[in-house]
Amino acid sequence: MKKLTKILSLTAAMAMAVSALAGCGAQKATETADTAAGTSAAVIKIGGIGPLTGPAAIYGNAAKTGAEIAVEEINALGGDIQFELQYEDDENDAEKAVNAYNKLKDWGMQVSLGCVTTKPCIAVSSEVFSDRIFALTPSASSTDVIEGKDNMFQMCFTDPNQGIASAEYIKSQNLGTKIGIIYNNSDAYSTGIYNKFVAEAQTQGLEIVSTQTFTDDSANDFSSQLNAVKAAGADLLYLPIYYTPASLILAQADKMQYAPKFFGVDGMDGILTLENFDTSLAEGVILLTPFAPDADDELTKKFVEAYKAKAGDVPNQFAADAYDCVYSIYEAIQKAGITADTSAADTCEALVATFTSPEFVYDGLTGTSVTWQTTGEVSKKPKGMVIENGVYVGMD
Amino acid sequence: MTFISNLINGISLGSVYAIIALGYTMVYGIAKMLNFAHGDVIMIGAYMSFCATTYLHLPVPAAIFMAMCVCTILGIVIEGLAYKPLRRATSLAVLITAIGVSYFLQNIALIIWGSAPKTFSSVVPFGSLRLFGGELIITAESIVTVLANIVIMVGLAIFTKKSKMGKAMRAVSEDKDAAELMGINVNVTISVTFAIGSALAAIAGVLLCSAYPVLMPTTGAMPGIKAFTAAVFGGIGSIPGAMLGGILLGIIEIFSKSYISTQLSDAIVFGVLIVVLLVKPTGLLGKKIAEKV
Numbered sequence: 001m002k003k004l005t006k007i008l009s010l011t012a013a014m015a016m017a018v019s020a021l022a023g024c025g026a027q028k029a030t031e032t033a034d035t036a037a038g039t040s041a042a043v044i045k046i047g048g049i050g051p052l053t054g055p056a057a058i059y060g061n062a063a064k065t066g067a068e069i070a071v072e073e074i075n076a077l078g079g080d081i082q083f084e085l086q087y088e089d090d091e092n093d094a095e096k097a098v099n100a101y102n103k104l105k106d107w108g109m110q111v112s113l114g115c116v117t118t119k120p121c122i123a124v125s126s127e128v129f130s131d132r133i134f135a136l137t138p139s140a141s142s143t144d145v146i147e148g149k150d151n152m153f154q155m156c157f158t159d160p161n162q163g164i165a166s167a168e169y170i171k172s173q174n175l176g177t178k179i180g181i182i183y184n185n186s187d188a189y190s191t192g193i194y195n196k197f198v199a200e201a202q203t204q205g206l207e208i209v210s211t212q213t214f215t216d217d218s219a220n221d222f223s224s225q226l227n228a229v230k231a232a233g234a235d236l237l238y239l240p241i242y243y244t245p246a247s248l249i250l251a252q253a254d255k256m257q258y259a260p261k262f263f264g265v266d267g268m269d270g271i272l273t274l275e276n277f278d279t280s281l282a283e284g285v286i287l288l289t290p291f292a293p294d295a296d297d298e299l300t301k302k303f304v305e306a307y308k309a310k311a312g313d314v315p316n317q318f319a320a321d322a323y324d325c326v327y328s329i330y331e332a333i334q335k336a337g338i339t340a341d342t343s344a345a346d347t348c349e350a351l352v353a354t355f356t357s358p359e360f361v362y363d364g365l366t367g368t369s370v371t372w373q374t375t376g377e378v379s380k381k382p383k384g385m386v387i388e389n390g391v392y393v394g395m396d
Numbered sequence: 397m398t399f400i401s402n403l404i405n406g407i408s409l410g411s412v413y414a415i416i417a418l419g420y421t422m423v424y425g426i427a428k429m430l431n432f433a434h435g436d437v438i439m440i441g442a443y444m445s446f447c448a449t450t451y452l453h454l455p456v457p458a459a460i461f462m463a464m465c466v467c468t469i470l471g472i473v474i475e476g477l478a479y480k481p482l483r484r485a486t487s488l489a490v491l492i493t494a495i496g497v498s499y500f501l502q503n504i505a506l507i508i509w510g511s512a513p514k515t516f517s518s519v520v521p522f523g524s525l526r527l528f529g530g531e532l533i534i535t536a537e538s539i540v541t542v543l544a545n546i547v548i549m550v551g552l553a554i555f556t557k558k559s560k561m562g563k564a565m566r567a568v569s570e571d572k573d574a575a576e577l578m579g580i581n582v583n584v585t586i587s588v589t590f591a592i593g594s595a596l597a598a599i600a601g602v603l604l605c606s607a608y609p610v611l612m613p614t615t616g617a618m619p620g621i622k623a624f625t626a627a628v629f630g631g632i633g634s635i636p637g638a639m640l641g642g643i644l645l646g647i648i649e650i651f652s653k654s655y656i657s658t659q660l661s662d663a664i665v666f667g668v669l670i671v672v673l674l675v676k677p678t679g680l681l682g683k684k685i686a687e688k689v
Contacts, residue, residue: 055612057511185659213658217618220608222404224653224685231398244513244610251609255524255535276450 018365021115042153042340043084044333044347045087046071046326047104049097049124052089055244058270059318060089063116063138065311066319070326081333082340083326090115094123099126109133110344111333111351113325114152116318118159118189134348136319136329136355141266142192146376151352153376155321155328155366157290159189162265163196164290165382166238171204173384173395176236176261177287178209180229182249184241186215192264208233219245222252229260243271253335261286269316272390279390288382290366291317292394303365314328317366324364326371328355328387331362397531402654403647408538410646411545412607415600416623417630417638418548419593423634426565426589429487432494433474434597435620436501441467441598442605442615443509446516456519463598471594472587479590480583498617505613513612516605537607544603548596549639556635561588569633622665629669631682640680 042077048067050060064087071085088100088109097120104112112128115121121140129149136153137145143160146152157165170176178200184190194211200209210232212225226249227358229237237253237260239246246268253259264271264287271282293304293314303323307315329351336350354360355372362370367380384395416438423431436478441463448459478497482490518537525534556562564565567575568585576582605611623642630641652664672680 003675053506055511055513055614118414167458168525215659215662218649218662220619221405221409221650223404223409224650227398227401227405228654244612247515248610250609257524273512275447275512275514276517276518357648 032266043082044111044338044340045107045109046083046085046111046113047101047107047109047330048087048113048116048118048322049090049100049104050086050087050369051092051120054088054091054093054389056117056242058090058273059139060087060092060116061311062316062318063113065307066138066303066315066322067113067326068325069306069310069319070330073306074326074330081330083330086100087328090117090120092117092120092122097121097124098127105131105133110340110342110347111135112328113138113322114145115140118145121145122188122336125149128152130192132345132348134344134351136325138325141267141316142188143377144188144362145164149350149376150374152285153355153372154378155325156266156317156378157380158377159192160196160286161377162382163193163198163240164200166193166198166263166265167200167204167206168242169288169382169384170201170236170238170263171206175263176206177232178232178234179236179238179240180210180212180232180234180260181208182212182214182225182229182241183239184215184219184245185213186217187241189267190241197238197240215247218249222249223256224255225249226258232254234260236263239264239268242267243269247274247277247281248269250285251278254281263287265289266317269318272387272392273313273316279387282387283389284303285387286395287385287387289317289385289392290382291315291320291381292383292385292392294392295394299365319375322363324362324366328362328370332360333338335360397528398654401532402650404532404534404538406647406650407643408535408607408646409650410539410626410643411538411541411622412600412604412619412642413626413645414545414639414642415541415548415596416619417605417627417642418545418552418635419596419600419628419640420624420627421632421635422552422596423589423593424627425635426569427479427571427586429479429490429591430494430624431479431593432491432620432624433497433501434593435616435618435623436498436505437467437470437474437594437597438471438521438601438604438620439505439611439613439616440501441594441601442516442611444506444598445519445602446605446611449519454520460519460599460602463602464595467594467598467601468591471590471597474594475587475590480586483559502617509613511613513610516609516611518606518609519602520606527634535607537603539608541603545597545639545642548587548599549635551593552635561585565589625669628679629672631679634679634681634683637679637681644680654686 050063051057052060071083088095090100097115101124112133112135114135115124118140122144125145134151139156141156141159143158153283210229264286266289268287270307332354336354337346356374370380385392414437419434444466445459448454448462473610520540522536563579564585626642626645627638630637649665653661
């Protein structure tokens, strides 16, 4: 009897250990980007970190490919400024991200592209701040990433801005009056957007009829959340979450024959690339994202073509953000007169001054007249997209 | 009506836990070891079925059969390579090995299928059942899972009670050494146990992913832990206990999400488990085992 209880308590402890570690088991992948033929000595070294393996790999690989395309284009121009890009894998894990950052520092990184996802980027941002290395993250959107760090910048909207923009957009486009929300309360990204959305919804006079949560460990069954939202009579379901749980929510709502308007943010981007996903489930899903691959301006067309040639599919906004990161750094480096011999610390001060100066305005894939505040936050306009017949279509 | 709808959702979630718990409890009951890799065998089974239907375009029954065959072989190989050499080792050593096997399988899946999630198409060909003019919807997957549970539970109970191999299994479970003295081949018996447990894992994997259609290398991990909890809850080693534990766990989880708080649901589930184990340390239907000193 005693022995059995002992075994059971031990196994319970083991179970906890396993669940805590679940999801960490992925192989290391270190990849160096192609650089212009024959890496000469006079190159500026850019380091990027992102989940190249693991459940969030789709974001990391998209950002890496986007940055690679920009670097190849810039190097092909043959100007004085030549880049060398190296991407390290963090598996969406803060500790591994810091290891990856140290590795890049040893390699001689002068400018950092931060991390792709929020949690690792928060950890790395305090490192870049104390080491005085300039960093511009393509997509880590929490305010915790930039808060109190003058040399940490964002290419994407901050989470609060996404929440605020969502509420404004829903109101201005008259998309719904009774709003239900399902968000992941174990995730900083999701919670950050949710908090600001609720505050802004109040000032906009939107009625939130039901708020439901889930955690990373209970992201399988959404029947009770959907039942509650449905019972509350929500006509718009706001999903400030990533696309993997969102795909389950869409499938389960379909089975329940519950069809409100679904409204997502940039984490929803990627849902159409899920292998074997029935895209008809996502029909009519609205999402706010700064980049539309179907836009017909020259820059977007050229980028989409280059991305298709390189990765075989249509780029998402993470790829476009990373592309814009490299180009805005390129423009700022030209403005500030930085060369390959400038030390990382001097580069950092010069880039901070350039990025925050009012004359520095960047036009790119993810927005025109993009500017940065001294906090590191970006200012640009979000675009609403709706999924029609399995592709994004601009709403305005 | 919301109450009934929640109850049904609880039963369907619980039946998924139950079908996984049956595999846990079967192996524990006979081999007296916790096969923590069970959740990952489930994941392999689901991937096999996914590949068979998506890439090889096999019909669903053939895909399930293929998944069962692969998982059965996998189960026997794992047992032979990882657990058999540790037959006389402490239970803790076997437990750690099982966790190792679990990570091994997850990483193998990462290498073969990559990390991007895949969407599993349901193997159940018919649609949801609608009652009371659409007020109450029961998904076809949950009906099939509940039925599969009952069939497997009854089948396993008859098999262990009546068949020769089943009797040998019970004998090995009671006392390995005495069973050996009576002429029972303990190694073969335990291998067969793993083979059956792994074939069940393949079915569980297919049903799990039909109900919750996202397939990743970590798909089996969390449901595996919950199912293990369900097996302990119902009395580990007891076949009806696994089913009861699984379904109760599902109902408690959905009810606490719906009526108390979505944020506290896991805390409530595990709180109930602690209370049950305090009152009845062997679980709801667990047998009292007199330990030899």
